[in-house]
Amino acid sequence: MNNAQDSELRIRMLAKSELSLTSRLGYVALLLVASAMTVIVVTLLTTEPGLPGRARVAFVIMSVIGVSWMGLATWALTTRRPLAARDRVIAGWMAVGFTSVYMIGTVVVALVARNPSGLAAMAGGLLLLALAVGALRKAKRRFAELAARRVELEREMRSGPIS
Amino acid sequence: MSTDSSPEVRADELLAIRCQLGERDAFDALISRWHEPIWRYLRRLANSDDAAADLAQDTWLKVFRGIASLREPASLRPWLFGIARRVAMDRLRRLYVRAEDGDARLEDLQAPEPDADLESDLATLEAGLHSLPLHERETLALFYLRELTIEQIASLLAVPPGTVKSRLFRARRLLRAELKPMEMP
Numbered sequence: 001m002n003n004a005q006d007s008e009l010r011i012r013m014l015a016k017s018e019l020s021l022t023s024r025l026g027y028v029a030l031l032l033v034a035s036a037m038t039v040i041v042v043t044l045l046t047t048e049p050g051l052p053g054r055a056r057v058a059f060v061i062m063s064v065i066g067v068s069w070m071g072l073a074t075w076a077l078t079t080r081r082p083l084a085a086r087d088r089v090i091a092g093w094m095a096v097g098f099t100s101v102y103m104i105g106t107v108v109v110a111l112v113a114r115n116p117s118g119l120a121a122m123a124g125g126l127l128l129l130a131l132a133v134g135a136l137r138k139a140k141r142r143f144a145e146l147a148a149r150r151v152e153l154e155r156e157m158r159s160g161p162i163s
Numbered sequence: 164m165s166t167d168s169s170p171e172v173r174a175d176e177l178l179a180i181r182c183q184l185g186e187r188d189a190f191d192a193l194i195s196r197w198h199e200p201i202w203r204y205l206r207r208l209a210n211s212d213d214a215a216a217d218l219a220q221d222t223w224l225k226v227f228r229g230i231a232s233l234r235e236p237a238s239l240r241p242w243l244f245g246i247a248r249r250v251a252m253d254r255l256r257r258l259y260v261r262a263e264d265g266d267a268r269l270e271d272l273q274a275p276e277p278d279a280d281l282e283s284d285l286a287t288l289e290a291g292l293h294s295l296p297l298h299e300r301e302t303l304a305l306f307y308l309r310e311l312t313i314e315q316i317a318s319l320l321a322v323p324p325g326t327v328k329s330r331l332f333r334a335r336r337l338l339r340a341e342l343k344p345m346e347m348p
Contacts, residue, residue: 004199004202004203007202007215008202010216011194011219011223014224014227015191015194015227018228019187019190080228082229082231083185083231084182085183085185085231086184143184146180147184149236150177150180153180157174
């Protein structure tokens with residue numbers, strides 16, 4: 001085996017670890033969970049007037065932790081593990097599913113509690129769901145554009161060189 | 164997107180789009196098609212197999228992380244060599260920072276003596292290429308061996324097309340002079 005082939009073998013191993021779908025979707029899950037947690041904590045912090053001082057400090061710290069996890073996941077998904085078009089569609093469906101469940105939970109809380117906290121949590125859930133639906137629609141549109149161009153190119157290549 | 168491109172450019176575009184779609188086997192095909200040309204290009208710039216292997220690894224890491232955001236999939240070839248070049252230049256810059264001689268210039272980086280037992284014409288050409296200064300060697304390799312256009316090379320090297328032409332002219336002259344003694348019995 002020559003040096004170029006040896007190097008190619010290393011690159012193929014690198015591709016295996018770099019292109020792992022599991023790790024990408026792991027970061028998507030982290031982003032979703034961190035976003036939900038942050039929205040809940042910030043909602044409680046801003047709408048509950050009678051929170052004791054220590055609880056307030058704890059909530060602030062939890063919010064900072066949540067935002068940090070969101071930042072880490074976003075950084076990983078934009079620089080270290082960027083999502084391909086197909087991954088984005090999967091991630092979009094994950095986000096819609098997760099935020100739908102979250103939304104249902106907040107609606108139940110709002111109906112039972114009938115207080116500003118419940119309504120604010122519901123508004124937060126609605127916002128997350130809207131963002132998830134927007135991301136899914138964008139991902140599907142991008143996927144469709146690339147797939148259409150792929151079909152077009154394959155047809156051109158089958159029909160031979162263009163004079 | 165243009166439809167009047169060559170079959171090679173369309174094949175590259177298709178490969179890039181399949182990678183952007185997230186098809187795992189497209190990445191395998193990308194590596195099969197482009198690893199060796201990239202490795203040889205880096206080998207010419209770095210003058211060492213080990214350095215070329217390290218640079219190729221850094222290059223592919225950037226390719227895997229960046230191909231999803233490649234705006235012009237039809238420009239896959241100059242994009243790949245652009246990344247390879249930046250990775251190689253970063254390494255050269257680090258080497259120069261470490262070098263004690265403050266007057267060292269990129270053009271002064273000469274290849275080691277070519278192997279004595281080169282047998283084929285291709286190997287002779289490789290040896291001739293290695294004797295050229297870095298800029299000329301790189302331009303000649305991109306133009307003839309990687310078949311990039313003068314405009315693509317100019318864009319990749321961030322120099323005017325006229326500079327690419329003059330480097331090509333100089334490279335051809337130097338290579339001719341270098342190969343002449345080798346042709347003699």
